[in-house]
Amino acid sequence: MKQWFFRQGAAMKIMKWMRRDAAAVWIFLAPSAAGFALFYLIPFMMGVFYSFVDSPVDLHFAGLENYRELLASGSFRKAAFNTFYFSAFSVPLILALSLGLALLLNSKLYFRKWLRTAYVLPLVVPVASIVLVWQILFDWNGSVNAWLSGLGVDRMDWMNSEVARYVIMVVYLWKNIGYNVILFLAGLQQIPKDYYETAYVEGAGRLRQFSGITLVYLTPTMFFVVILSIMNSFKVFRETYLIAGDYPHDSIYMMQHYMNNMFTSLDIQKLTAAANLMVGCILLIVMGLFAVERRYRQFME
Amino acid sequence: MRVFKVIHKASLTLVMAAIAALFLFPIVITFTNSFMTAQEIDFNYGPIGQINEATEKGKKLFGNLKWLPDQVSMEQYGKVLVGSSNYLKMFWNSVFLVAPIIAGQILVAAFAAYAFSKLQFRGRDRWFLVYVMTMLMPFQVTLVPNYIMADKLGLLNSPYAIIWPGIFAAFGVFMLRQFMLHIPYAYIEAAKMDGAGHLRIFFTIIVPMVKPGLAALVVLLFVDYWNMVEQPLIFLEDPFRQPLSVYLSRINDEPGIAFAASVLYMTPMVLLFLYAETYFIKGIQLSGIKG
Numbered sequence: 001m002k003q004w005f006f007r008q009g010a011a012m013k014i015m016k017w018m019r020r021d022a023a024a025v026w027i028f029l030a031p032s033a034a035g036f037a038l039f040y041l042i043p044f045m046m047g048v049f050y051s052f053v054d055s056p057v058d059l060h061f062a063g064l065e066n067y068r069e070l071l072a073s074g075s076f077r078k079a080a081f082n083t084f085y086f087s088a089f090s091v092p093l094i095l096a097l098s099l100g101l102a103l104l105l106n107s108k109l110y111f112r113k114w115l116r117t118a119y120v121l122p123l124v125v126p127v128a129s130i131v132l133v134w135q136i137l138f139d140w141n142g143s144v145n146a147w148l149s150g151l152g153v154d155r156m157d158w159m160n161s162e163v164a165r166y167v168i169m170v171v172y173l174w175k176n177i178g179y180n181v182i183l184f185l186a187g188l189q190q191i192p193k194d195y196y197e198t199a200y201v202e203g204a205g206r207l208r209q210f211s212g213i214t215l216v217y218l219t220p221t222m223f224f225v226v227i228l229s230i231m232n233s234f235k236v237f238r239e240t241y242l243i244a245g246d247y248p249h250d251s252i253y254m255m256q257h258y259m260n261n262m263f264t265s266l267d268i269q270k271l272t273a274a275a276n277l278m279v280g281c282i283l284l285i286v287m288g289l290f291a292v293e294r295r296y297r298q299f300m301e
Numbered sequence: 302m303r304v305f306k307v308i309h310k311a312s313l314t315l316v317m318a319a320i321a322a323l324f325l326f327p328i329v330i331t332f333t334n335s336f337m338t339a340q341e342i343d344f345n346y347g348p349i350g351q352i353n354e355a356t357e358k359g360k361k362l363f364g365n366l367k368w369l370p371d372q373v374s375m376e377q378y379g380k381v382l383v384g385s386s387n388y389l390k391m392f393w394n395s396v397f398l399v400a401p402i403i404a405g406q407i408l409v410a411a412f413a414a415y416a417f418s419k420l421q422f423r424g425r426d427r428w429f430l431v432y433v434m435t436m437l438m439p440f441q442v443t444l445v446p447n448y449i450m451a452d453k454l455g456l457l458n459s460p461y462a463i464i465w466p467g468i469f470a471a472f473g474v475f476m477l478r479q480f481m482l483h484i485p486y487a488y489i490e491a492a493k494m495d496g497a498g499h500l501r502i503f504f505t506i507i508v509p510m511v512k513p514g515l516a517a518l519v520v521l522l523f524v525d526y527w528n529m530v531e532q533p534l535i536f537l538e539d540p541f542r543q544p545l546s547v548y549l550s551r552i553n554d555e556p557g558i559a560f561a562a563s564v565l566y567m568t569p570m571v572l573l574f575l576y577a578e579t580y581f582i583k584g585i586q587l588s589g590i591k592g
Contacts, residue, residue, distance in 0.1 A: 024499035025422045032413030035469030040435045043446030050445065101320070108306075110314040117578065118321035124520065124574040125328055126528045128549035129563035133327040136346060136366055146363035174324065179585065186586030224479070224588070227433070234439045238530045242549075256531070259441035263535070268445050275442040282437050290430060 044279070051272035066269040067277070076274055078250060079258035082165070083278075086254070087233040090169050094229050095222070098177045102184035103214075116185075120178035127175065131242045138167050159244055165251040171243070172236045180225050187221030188214070223293045230285065328567075330366065335377055335560035337370040342557055377561030387541065387548070388562060395544035398460050398533075399526045402467035403519055410473025411515070415503055417474065418481035419489060429478070436471040440531045451536060462536040467526060473518055479588040480514035481507060516577050517584025527570060 054062040070076050101119065105112060137144050138158035145155035158167050191213065199209050237256040240248060248257065255278055262271035334342070345365045381388045416422070417429050447466065448457075456462040484507065492502045508515075533543045540548075545566050549559075574581065 021420050021499075022422070025416050025420050028412045028416035028420065028499070028503070032409045032469065032474060035409065035465070036432070036435075036471065039447065039450070039466040039469050040443060040471070041431070043443040043450060044435070044438075046446035046449070047443060101317075104313065104317060107313065108310050109317060110310065111318070115314075115317050115321050116582070118325050120582070121328065121571070121574070122324055124524050124570045125567050126524070126546065126549075126570060128528065128530075128546045129331060129567040130327045131549070132559050132563060133330050141363050143363065143366040146365065149363070174327075178324070182582055182585045183588075227437070231437050234437065237439065238528060241530055256439050256441050259439075259444060260531070260535075263441070263444055263448075271441075271445055275438075275444075279434070279438055279442055283434060286430065286433055286437065 047272040047275055050268055051276050054269070062269075066273040070270050070273045070277070073270065075253070075261075076258055076270070079253055079255045080274075080277075082251065082253055083234070083255040084281075086165065086169070086236070087230060090172055090233055091226065091229045093169070094173055094176060094180060095225065097173065098180035098225070099184050099218075101177065102181045102188060105181065106185060106188045116178075116182070119181050122175050123178050127171070127239045128242055131239075134167075134171060134243055160249050162251045164244070164249045168236060168240050168243070168252050171239045172233065175239070176229065176232050180229065183221055183225050183228075184218065187218045191217045219296045220293070223289060223296075226289060227286070230282075330368070331560055331563050331567075333369055334367065335564045336373045336375070337367075337560070338372060338374045338376050339380075339557040341367075341371060342560070377558045378565070380558045381561045381565060388545075388565070390541065391543065391545045391548040392565075394460075394542060395527060395546065398463055398467075398529070398544050399523060401464050402526050403522045405464070405468030406470060406473045406522060407515060407518060409468055410477050410518070411508070411511070412503075413474045414477035414481055415499075415507060417478045419484075419486075419507075420499075432471040432474055436475055444535065448535065457536065458538055458542065460537070460542065463529070463532045466532075472525075473522065476518050476521070476588055477511060477514055480511045480584075483587060484510055513580045513584035514588060515584070516580035517582075517588065520574055520577055520581050523573060524570060 051066050052062060052064075054060045054065065105116060105119075109115065136142055139145075140155070140157050140160075142158070144158065149155055156163065158164060195213050195217075196209055199213060204212065234256070237254050240252050240254060240257075244252060246257075246260075255274065259271050259274055262268075262274065337345075345367050417425060417432075447462075451457050451462040456465070488506055488510075489502055492506055497505070527544075528546050529544065530546055533547050537543050549562060549566060
């Protein structure tokens with residue numbers, strides 16, 4: 001009997017303790033935080049440390065020497081430019097295209113659900129499965145060239161020229177548009193219809209309605225879509241790798257290629273320095289986005 | 302007027318269908334070509350990848366993208382599944398990599414997302430920003446330290462070097478937090494009044510309400526890790542341990558069976574998607590509405 005009371009008491013205590021937020025935070029966050037620290041945070045800090053020493057064995061402080069060498073390296077600058085160019089070009093492009101598709105899909109249509117499925121399907125089809133078709137299309141002896149020569153246009157070496165960049169962009173768009181379309185569709189359906197009616201009564205044109213209502217109320221969705229699109233624009237490395245291998249044409253030599261190659265040649269200093277510069281840029285972008293989102297929220301309130 | 306409306310609707314549908322066809326075209330081609338015989342494949346796609354030979358002859362020999370096989374055959378499938386290739390082995394490698402990551406990440410992330418969305422603690426938003434940061438970082442950023450860490454933990458050339466970081470990746474937390482933000486505090490307050498603790502609230506209120514989010518997350522994680530390329534290349538030197546995604550990038554040298562291999566590879570993904578589509582779409586939609 002006594003024991004039972006004791007147990008009951010202990011259980012009550014635990015329950016009470018559980019109800020306090022501070023304890024709950026620990027229970028809910030601890031598994032994730034521990035693993036996150038071990039596999040992401042600590043490795044990242046180790047990386048920062050390595051970028052400032054002259055070799056991972058000696059551990060002599062080298063100041064900014066690694067960064068100076070890195071910035072002097074031609075292949076780094078090429079990789080950084082390509083990655084930046086790719087994201088800066090393809091993210092706005094995918095935003096515009098997917099918003100356009102979402103707007104069309106949101107108007108009166110037959111088979112709307114089927115169409116939506118068709119747009120999303122590329123997302124779930126592994127690129128490794130489709131690589132073969134891309135190769136058949138864009139090879140020197142590929143089908144696109146066959147069609148071009150049918151039209152009397154000279155063939156071009158798609159994957160071994162500046163155009164390769166745009167071929168990869170097409171793959172990126174093909175794969176990721178559907179996801180963004182779904183997100184935008186959901187955002188569009190959240191906007192109350194009478195806003196448009198009021199605007200119409202007050203004499204606002206289509207364009208004015210789009211910029212004054214649609215874009216404003218889509219901002220939270222936009223925030224989410226931009227973050228995911230940037231993330232996916234870095235992931236396009238996989239497609240590039242599967243299509244063009246370890247040593248692609250200069251125009252699609254990405255930061256990830258560079259870092260992989262630095263890893264293979266065991267140039268840890270350059271790799272970590274490059275990684276940190278990249279993270280610095282990502283941090284600026286993310287902080288910018290969060291700041292915009294905060295301002296938007298204040299504006300709406 | 303009414304006729305005009307119908308025409309408008311039909312023509313718009315037609316345009317959208319044309320765009321959809323563009324999206325589906327590589328998938329359809331892969332599927333139909335998987336029923337070609339090796340001979341036909343060689344005949345149609347022989348010139349692909351042979352830059353010098355084809356130009357030296359002075360003729361323009363092009364690969365010929367064909368929609369339908371002349372003769373439907375299961376030859377490719379037979380070769381992939383029972384032939385000498387390591388296809389099945391790689392397939393299971395993929396499964397054993399992806400399944401634990403999905404199960405683990407869902408569990409860990411759902412808990413963490415609850416803390417980030419429904420609990421108050423100091424530095425919450427700042428820590429969340431750190432999570433989002435790592436989500437955006439390419440895998441290569443922490444490659445060296447991760448490699449050293451895997452080495453120290455004795456995980457090199459073992460799938461666990463990929464599975465553990467996969468479980469703790471931030472994407473699940475991000476996605477599910479986004480989702481839980483929609484659940485009004487009132488539900489939680491009411492449950493608290495009734496004497497429920499946080500664990501109880503989590504399992505009886507939150508989990509059922511984020512089911513579409515969980516479904517969407519399963520599909521998205523499946524897609525992401527089923528497609529994994531960088532990690533296995535670095536952490537699994539032994540080709541017999543590598544997953545299908547890496548194997549398929551090499552099988553392309555062997556177009557005779559590549560189409561069938563590709564179809565078999567995408568089938569689990571596509572089936573999962575079609576099965577869970579309503580949930581998946583709903584899940585994605587709800588995640589994006591509120592920031």
